[in-house]
Amino acid sequence: MFCLIQSSLFLSLGSLVSAQLYGGGAGSPATTTSASAAAAPSAPADTPGHVNVDVAFNEGFVFHPANVTASNGTLVTFFFPNNGLTHSVTQSSFAAPCTFLAANGSSPGGFDSGLTAGTQFSINITDDTQPIWFHCKQLGHCGMGMVGSVNAPPTGNTYDSFRAAALSIGSSEVQEKDNGAVTGGVNGIATAAPTSMSASTTATSSQSSSALKLLASVPLAVLGAVIVLAL
Numbered sequence: 001m002f003c004l005i006q007s008s009l010f011l012s013l014g015s016l017v018s019a020q021l022y023g024g025g026a027g028s029p030a031t032t033t034s035a036s037a038a039a040a041p042s043a044p045a046d047t048p049g050h051v052n053v054d055v056a057f058n059e060g061f062v063f064h065p066a067n068v069t070a071s072n073g074t075l076v077t078f079f080f081p082n083n084g085l086t087h088s089v090t091q092s093s094f095a096a097p098c099t100f101l102a103a104n105g106s107s108p109g110g111f112d113s114g115l116t117a118g119t120q121f122s123i124n125i126t127d128d129t130q131p132i133w134f135h136c137k138q139l140g141h142c143g144m145g146m147v148g149s150v151n152a153p154p155t156g157n158t159y160d161s162f163r164a165a166a167l168s169i170g171s172s173e174v175q176e177k178d179n180g181a182v183t184g185g186v187n188g189i190a191t192a193a194p195t196s197m198s199a200s201t202t203a204t205s206s207q208s209s210s211a212l213k214l215l216a217s218v219p220l221a222v223l224g225a226v227i228v229l230a231l
Contacts, residue, residue, distance in 0.1 A: 042054065042079060043064075043077070043078075043079040049073065049074055049075065050074065050075050050077065051068050051070045051074055051075070051076045051077070052076075052077050052079065053065065053068065053076065053077070053078045053079065053148070054079055054081075055078050055079060055080045055081065055087050055089065055136070056080070056081050056083075056085070056087050056136075056146075059081070059083060061136070061141050061144045061145060061146040062145070062146060063078075063089075063136075063146065063147070063148035066147070066148045066149070066159060066163070067148065067149045067150070067152050067159035068148075068149075068150055068151075069150075069151055070125045070128065070150055070151065071125065071128045072125055072126060072127065072128050073124065073125065074124070074125045074128075075122050075123070075124055075125075076122065076123050076125065076150060076188065077120055077121070077122040078113065078120065078121045078122070079120050080113075080116050080117050080118060080119050080120065080121070080194070081117065081118070082117045082118030083117070084117075085117070085138070086115035086116055086117045086138060087115065087116070087117070087136045087138055087141065087146075088112065088113050088114055088115050088116065088136050088137045088138065088178070089111075089112070089113045089121055089123075089134050089136070089148075090110070090111075090112045090113070090134055090135055090136065090137040090176070091109075091110025091111045091112065091132065091133065091134050091185055091186065091188075092110065092133050092134060092135050092147075093133055094131070094133055094157045094161075094162055094165075097133065097135055097142060097147050097162055097163075097165050097166040097169070098135055098137075098142035098143060098147075098166055098169050098173050098174070098176075099174075099176070100112060100137070100176060101133075101186060107186070108184055108185070108186060109182065109184060109185075109186075110134075110182070110184075110185050110186055111123055111182060111183065111184055111185035111188065111189065111190035112137070112181060112182035112190075113181055113190070113193075113194050114178055114179070114180040114181040114182070114193070114194070115137065115138060115178045116181075116194045118196065119194035119195060119196055120194060120195060121181075121190065121193075121194040121195075122190065122191075122192070123150075123185055123188040123189060123190045124188060124189050124190075124191065125150065125151075125187070125188045126187060126188060126189055127187040127188075128151055128187075129151075130151065130186075130187040131149055131150065131151050131152045131153065131157065131187070132149060132150040132151060132185075132186070132187050132188045133147070133148075133149050133152075133162055134147065134148050134149070134150075135147040135148070135166065137176045137178065139173065139175045139176075140171070140173060142166050142169065142173055143166060143167070143169045143170045143171060143172070143173035144167070144170075145163050145166055145167050146166075147162060147163050147166045149162060150187075150188060151187075180193070181193035181194060
């Protein structure tokens with residue numbers, strides 16, 4: 001009798017686990033949607049020497065966080081979603097928020113991820129006493145306030161003032177050419193073009209998912225019988 005009770009409890013628990021894995025249960029669809037299955041890259045929590053930023057956070061025309069503080073040697077990494085729309089992290093200036101910071105005389109040009117999706121892009125902070133201004137070059141995005149900064153001052157030329165300047169451009173924003181990634185930069189340097197998310201991370205996630213699906217696909221009656229035999 002005790003074995004039968006254990007088997008019954010196991011079957012009930014197995015049904016609950018199966019429902020959680022595949023979205024079953026009261027009020028839930030039987031399968032997951034393609035949108036939920038295709039998870040976009042998401043910025044992890046900051047760690048010492050690393051600051052992480054979400055591009056188009058919650059599918060909005062924003063960077064999150066929009067203004068960060070980062071000391072020399074810190075890597076600031078931008079995580080781009082893969083939801084059918086490309087974005088960029090393009091260095092600009094406070095005076096011209098929606099225009100790429102081009103080289104001028106002895107002054108080097110800015111960094112630019114180029115329009116991209118499903119990738120990550122990093123800059124290394126080289127002068128934390130000076131602000132870094134950037135925007136998304138996808139037409140219309142900067143004019144809707146999709147701008148950001150690193151080490152913006154708390155007074156004077158603040159991040160809020162920078163964003164207000166971008167919003168004032170609005171629909172008058174001029175389309176910028178996209179020739180791919182540009183390394184280098186001013187006060188922060190990009191040493192490489194955007195890269196895809198870690199293949200090893202993807203593989204590990206895929207293996208874990210496959211293992212869970214295999215477990216859920218085993219007939220629960222067979223698992224219940226195994227428990228009975230083991231007891």
